[in-house]
Amino acid sequence: MKKVAIITGGSRGIGAATTKELAKAGYAVCINYHSAKDKAELLASNINKNGGRAIAVKADVAKEKDILALFETVDHELGPITALVNNAGINGGISTVENITSECLQSVFATNVFGTFLCCREAIRRMKQAGYGSIVNVTSEAARFGGNQLSHYAASKAAINTFTVGFAREVAPFNIRVNTVSPGVIDTEIHQASPPDRLKNLIASLPTGRMGAPEEVAQAIVWLLSDQASYLSGTIVPITGAR
Numbered sequence: 001m002k003k004v005a006i007i008t009g010g011s012r013g014i015g016a017a018t019t020k021e022l023a024k025a026g027y028a029v030c031i032n033y034h035s036a037k038d039k040a041e042l043l044a045s046n047i048n049k050n051g052g053r054a055i056a057v058k059a060d061v062a063k064e065k066d067i068l069a070l071f072e073t074v075d076h077e078l079g080p081i082t083a084l085v086n087n088a089g090i091n092g093g094i095s096t097v098e099n100i101t102s103e104c105l106q107s108v109f110a111t112n113v114f115g116t117f118l119c120c121r122e123a124i125r126r127m128k129q130a131g132y133g134s135i136v137n138v139t140s141e142a143a144r145f146g147g148n149q150l151s152h153y154a155a156s157k158a159a160i161n162t163f164t165v166g167f168a169r170e171v172a173p174f175n176i177r178v179n180t181v182s183p184g185v186i187d188t189e190i191h192q193a194s195p196p197d198r199l200k201n202l203i204a205s206l207p208t209g210r211m212g213a214p215e216e217v218a219q220a221i222v223w224l225l226s227d228q229a230s231y232l233s234g235t236i237v238p239i240t241g242a243r
């Protein structure tokens with residue numbers, strides 16, 4: 001069977017590492033991006049040069065019309081999707097609840113929760129027809145710890161952990177699996193906006209003494225998508241280096 005995957009936010013960080021691993025595993029990949037056009041196109045071109053199949057498609061997952069257009073583009077260019085990675089996410093910046101703005105809350109929930117939900121809706125409509133599919137959401141251990149002045153972000157990720165369980169039960173009869181990876185602290189640009197001391201102290205508190213690499217999350221995602229994980233569904237897999 002032809003394997004076709006969409007990776008939201010697929011040109012940077014955990015998304016880019018996942019895109020590369022999926023291309024290596026023989027998937028035709030759609031690299032969704034929002035602002036990182038050059039990175040997305042370069043990654044697609046490298047995959048195509050090396051004998052794979054990749055397209056880069058701009059879509060803001062916080063906007064339903066962009067999601068609809070993204071899935072239609074993939075239908076036409078790659079064929080029906082068999083795998084979806086809901087990786088795109090933002091943390092909205094550090095803020096106490098006392099100082100949170102409704103704009104911040106809306107953009108975090110629109111991207112992390114509504115975006116994931118609506119991408120799942122579009123995926124499931126197609127996967128049910130195909131009679132097969134596998135979805136991995138990317139949440140965060142912040143959902144467990146509550147986030148440190150990132151409770152808006154933590155709450156959005158907790159919403160998707162719960163969604164994963166209910167959605168997986170709903171679609172299990174159709175041979176479709178839904179799982180979530182919940183990374184700890186991973187070395188990507190998402191931490192760039194953090195004050196340097198905050199990140200330094202966080203790393204010092206980690207049992208391994210280091211952040212995880214994006215590839216260490218990507219490997220788990222690819223395995224969860226694969227038939228090797230055929231009886232795993234509705235599961236939240238922490239990737240934390242023993243934190």
Ligand code: NAP
Pocket residue numbers: 008009010011012013014015032033034035036037059060061062086087088089090091111138139140141182183184185186187188189190191
């Ligand atoms: P990153 O390097 O900041 O990448 C974020 C990705 O999300 C980018 O590809 C970005 O696309 C995309 N994105 C953001 N808003 C989007 C939107 N509205 N529409 C489409 N794409 C959008 O961060 P990362 O660490 O790789 O994060 C990936 C996922 O892992 C996120 O869901 C994050 O919450 C989660 N996570 C990360 C960590 C960590 O420590 N790094 C820990 C736990 C969970 P553009 O560049 O094109 O804008």
